[in-house]
Amino acid sequence: MAGQLLLVVLMYSFAEMKAQALPPPTLTVNPSVITETDSVTLNCQTPTSVSVSQCYFYTVSGGNVRGFSCQQTLTGTYLLKMTSQSSPAEVKMKCFYTEKLGELDSQSPHSDTSSIIIHTLPPPTLTVNPSMITETDSVTMNCQTPSSVSVSQCYFYTVNGGNVRIFSCQQTLTGTYLLKMTHQSSPAEVKVKCYYTVMFGEFNSQSPHSDTSSIIINTLPPPTLTVNPSMITETDSVTLNCQTPTSVSVSQCYFYTVNGGNVRIFSCQQTLTGTYLLKMTHQSSPAEVKVKCYYTVKLGGTKSLSPYSDTSSIFIHKTDSMTPMTPESGDELTAPLETASAEMWTWRLPVAVAGCGATVGIILLISAVFWNKGKSEKCVSKSFFTSNPNFTGKSKDDRNYMVDYDETYSTVTYE
Structure with a gap:
């Protein structure tokens, strides 16, 4: 019995010695x-x-x-x-x-x-602006970190390429750099994520990753914008044609005014009035409306934005306020023939015609009855010359000038 007890003690002692040697x-x-x-x-x-x-x-x-x-x-x-x-x-x-x-x-x-x-660091928010660029354009990536922590570093990496880059939390990169970074060629979609680190004592604590943001890089050619005609009145219309390349499948065209900055979505050819363009740009005639256009192409689930067209100008001027002098039905002379004066031979017209002598008025009636061929003389109201300071004819019967103002005169026929 004593021998067995001694054996157990020796085994434990050996185990203890072995443990110390491990x-x-x-x-x-x-x-x-x-x-x-x-x-x-x-x-x-x-x-x-x-x-x-x-x-x-x-x-x-x-x-x-x-x-x-x-x-x-x-x-x-x-x-x-x-x-x-x-x-x-x-x-x-x-x-x-x-x-x-x-x-x-x-x-x-x-x-x-x-x-x-x-x-329990919150994840950052990654924004990319713009989300669609060409190879030579640049995109700004902003890894927005919470204000409650002291961030030591931000990291950006591409999901498809898997390459990690250390940048400041806001970085501007070209489309060419992103394509090289991900070993792709345009058109391409570059998916990006970011995270940040915070120092806790001697350790760098890594935040969760942001959601994925996509950057579309394309080589779309710019459209050509034509406006026809380029000079209109307020009531006239102009046709805007955003001519897109035949090699791409265009999903939408966009027109915007450079001076007003308003963007409108139309079909690639649109006809607009001068009044609408003035309202769109908060201007009044006479005015110059500068217009550009671009188009979008659908690449996967994202719309790809083309470069902008060159600027085209549309000149809008006031519409002539003078109306044609057409007698209204039922208009009558206001006095007997033998006592009529120049003032009394006045038609009730939108623009009053006066100033020709009583003799001309009598001849007008006689000529209308006998329908004789004769010379033509245009009697224009005095108000026309005073309201048109741009009139430069040598005489008030300048037909070459008046041909553009056929709404402001009447024809008198006499022998």
Whole structure:
């Protein structure tokens, strides 16, 4: 009996000596900074010279011991629950292993402490402006980070290319650079994400990734804008034609005024009145309305924007306010023939005609009755010359000038 007891004591003593001779493991955690929903891999690296039966991880703060395989992946939520903490928090971990010696397990020394930072950083918001560019155009990428944290660095990467670049949180890049970065050629869609880092003590904490933003890079040729005619009155119309290349399938054309800045969506050919253009640009005649156009092409689920056309000008001037002198039905002379004066021989017309002598009035009636051929003389109201300062004829019977104002005179026939 005493011999059996001695054997047990010797076995435990041997196990203790063996344990003291075992080298400690090395604990690695990757990554060392995570969010609650992220995971961390714990690796208790044991020496190859021993036959390990089990690895154990435990938290220094909580003191809880768990037996796992020597490599284990845990979530931030599990570690917080395990240590009865809430984020942001630092979880300090250690590990050891055991070696089987007969019926006994020999325990190794403990590893050094490794820290895991668990935080609740909000994800950034990535904006790209504009979202459709040509190879030579530039796009501004803005990784908008929360104001509540002190950001140390922003990172942009392309989803399709997988290349990560470190920039400031706002960066302007050309379409050519993005195509080179993703090993693509236009037309192409470049999908981009971003994240940021924040220093927690000695550790760099990484935020969740932003949502994906797409940048469409194309080589669309610009359209050609024609306006016909280029000079109109307020009541006239002008036809705008945004001529697009036949090699692309255009989904929509857009017209906008350079001076007014208003954008309108039309078919690629549109007819507009001068009044509408003046209203659209908040101008009054006479005015110059400068117009440009562009078109869109659907690439996948995104509309690709063409370059702008050259500027075309439309000149709008006031409409002539004078109306044709057509007698209204029922108009009568206002006095007997023998006593009629020049003032009394007046038609009720939109624009009054006066100034020809009574003799001319009498001849007018006689000529109308006998329908004789004779010379023609145009009697124009005095108000016409006073209201048209641009009149430059040598005489008030300048027919070459008056041909453009046929609404302002009447014809008198006499022998």
